[in-house]
Amino acid sequence: MFCFVICGAVFVVAAYFYREKIVKGQRCSSCVKLHGKTAIVTGSNTGIGKRTAVDLAKRGARVIMACRSRERGEAAAEDVRRESGSSDVLFAPLDLASLKSVRDFAENFLQSEPRLDLLINNAGLYCGGRTQDGLGMMFGVNHLGHFLLTLLLLPRLKESGRARVVNVSSVAHNWGRVDFDCLSRHRALGRGSSTLDLLRIYSHSKLCNVLFTHELSKRLKGTHVTCYSLHPGAINSEFDRNFSRVLVTLLKPLTSFFFKTPEQGAQTTLHCALQPGIEPLSGRYFSNCTVRNVFSAARDDAAAKKLWELSESMCGLE
Numbered sequence: 001m002f003c004f005v006i007c008g009a010v011f012v013v014a015a016y017f018y019r020e021k022i023v024k025g026q027r028c029s030s031c032v033k034l035h036g037k038t039a040i041v042t043g044s045n046t047g048i049g050k051r052t053a054v055d056l057a058k059r060g061a062r063v064i065m066a067c068r069s070r071e072r073g074e075a076a077a078e079d080v081r082r083e084s085g086s087s088d089v090l091f092a093p094l095d096l097a098s099l100k101s102v103r104d105f106a107e108n109f110l111q112s113e114p115r116l117d118l119l120i121n122n123a124g125l126y127c128g129g130r131t132q133d134g135l136g137m138m139f140g141v142n143h144l145g146h147f148l149l150t151l152l153l154l155p156r157l158k159e160s161g162r163a164r165v166v167n168v169s170s171v172a173h174n175w176g177r178v179d180f181d182c183l184s185r186h187r188a189l190g191r192g193s194s195t196l197d198l199l200r201i202y203s204h205s206k207l208c209n210v211l212f213t214h215e216l217s218k219r220l221k222g223t224h225v226t227c228y229s230l231h232p233g234a235i236n237s238e239f240d241r242n243f244s245r246v247l248v249t250l251l252k253p254l255t256s257f258f259f260k261t262p263e264q265g266a267q268t269t270l271h272c273a274l275q276p277g278i279e280p281l282s283g284r285y286f287s288n289c290t291v292r293n294v295f296s297a298a299r300d301d302a303a304a305k306k307l308w309e310l311s312e313s314m315c316g317l318e
C-alpha cells in the first residue's frame with residue numbers, strides 16, 4: 001500500500017515535471033518592438049495564428065488578419081484588439097482554397113499598404129475534398145495558396161528591407177514525399193480519403209512547405225528578405241476538427257495534458273519572426289525555438305526547384 005502511494009506520487013510529479021519542462025517548451029525571448037511595421041498572419045481567427053496576432057499587435061505592429069470567414073475574422077480581430085490593447089488590427093478576407101481570392105487579397109493589400117515586414121503563412125488544415133480551383137484541398141491550401149500569396153507580395157517585402165517570411169509546417173513533413181506524377185495527373189498530392197490517406201497527404205503538403213522555404217531562400221539571396229519554416233509542436237487547437245470524433249474524444253485526456261496551448265504553440269513562429277541575428281539561417285527549419293537539421297528529402301534541391309516550377313505553372317505565373 002505504502003509502495004503504491006509512493007509510486008503514484010512519483011508518477012504524478014514526473015508527469016507534472018514533463019508537462020512543465022518538456023511540453024511547454026522554449027519561449028520566444030525577443031523583446032523586439034514593431035512600431036511602424038506591418039505583419040500579415042494567415043488563418044489567424046483561431047489557434048496559434050490568433051495568439052501570434054495578439055503578440056505582434058502588443059509589440060506595436062499593424063496586424064492584418066487574413067482569414068476566410070468574414071464573421072469569424074471580424075470577431076477574432078475584435079478579440080485581438082481587446083487583448084493586445086492595440087487598435088491597429090484589421091481583418092482582410094483571404095480564402096487560400098481559391099487562387100482568385102489570393103489574387104484579390106494581394107491586389108487590395110498592395111494598393112492600400114505601403115509596407116510589409118512580416119508574412120506569417122500559418123493557415124493550414126487536415127481535410128479531404130477539393131479547392132475551388134479543383135486542386136486537392138491540402139495541396140491547395142497548405143501549399144499552393146501560400147505559394148501564390150508569397151510570390152505576389154514579394155515585391156513589397158523586398159521594398160521594406162529586412163522583411164521575413166515564416167512558414168508554419170509540421171514535424172509530419174518527415175513522412176512526406178512529393179509525387180510529381182500524381183500532382184500533374186490529379187492536381188493533388190495523393191488520392192483516397194481514408195484517415196491514413198489523409199494523414200499521408202497532410203505530410204506531403206507539409207514537406208512542400210519545407211521545400212518551398214528551401215528554394216525561396218535561394219531565390220532571395222542578395223535581398224534583405226529571409227524565410228524560415230517550422231514545427232509549432234503538438235497543440236490543442238481546432239486543428240482536429242476533421243479527425244475522427246471517436247478518436248479525438250478517446251485521446252482527449254492525453255492531448256489536453258500533453259499538448260501545448262495555442263499560446264505556447266505560437267512561440268516558435270514568433271522566434272522565427274522576431275529573433276535578431278537568425279538571418280544567416282534563412283531557408284532552415286525550426287522547432288522549439290531552435291534550428292534543426294532535416295532529412296535529405298526536405299533539402300532536395302532538384303525536388304524543391306521542380307515543385308517551384310510546377311507551382312508557378314499551376315498558378316499561371318510563368
Ligand SMILES: NC(=O)c1ccc[n+]([C@@H]2O[C@H](COP(=O)([O-])OP(=O)(O)OC[C@H]3O[C@@H](n4cnc5c(N)ncnc54)[C@H](OP(=O)(O)O)[C@@H]3O)[C@@H](O)[C@H]2O)c1
Pocket residue numbers: 042043044045046047048049066067068069072094095096097098122123124125141168169170171231232233234235236237238239240
Ligand atoms: N495543431 C497542431 O498540433 C499542429 C501541429 C503541427 C503543425 N500545425 C500547423 O499549424 C498551423 C496552425 O494550426 P492550428 O493548430 O492553429 O489549427 P486551427 O486552430 O485549425 O487553425 C487553422 C487556421 O487556418 C485557417 N484556414 C483553414 N483553411 C483556410 C483557407 N482555405 N483559407 C484561409 N484560412 C484557412 C482556419 O480558418 P477557419 O477557422 O475559417 O477554418 C484557422 O484560422 C497549420 O498550418 C497546421 O498545419 C499544427
Ligand SMILES: *[C@@H]1O[C@H](CO)[C@@H](O)[C@H](O)[C@H]1NC(C)=O
Pocket residue numbers: 021022023025026288
Ligand atoms: C524545448 O527546449 C527546452 C529548453 O531547452 C527543453 O527543456 C525541452 O525539453 C524542449 N522540448 C522539446 C519537446 O524538445
Ligand SMILES: *[C@@H]1O[C@H](CO)[C@@H](O)[C@H](O)[C@H]1NC(C)=O
Pocket residue numbers: 120121122123124141142143144146147148149150151166167168169208209212213
Ligand atoms: C510556405 O510558403 C510557401 C510559399 O509561399 C507555400 O508554398 C507553403 O505552402 C507555405 N506553407 C505554409 C502553410 O506556411
Ligand SMILES: *[C@@H]1O[C@H](CO)[C@@H](O)[C@H](O)[C@H]1NC(C)=O
Pocket residue numbers: 127128129241242
Ligand atoms: C471539416 O470540418 C468542418 C467543421 O467541423 C466541416 O464543416 C467540414 O465539412 C469538414 N470537411 C470535411 C471535408 O470533412
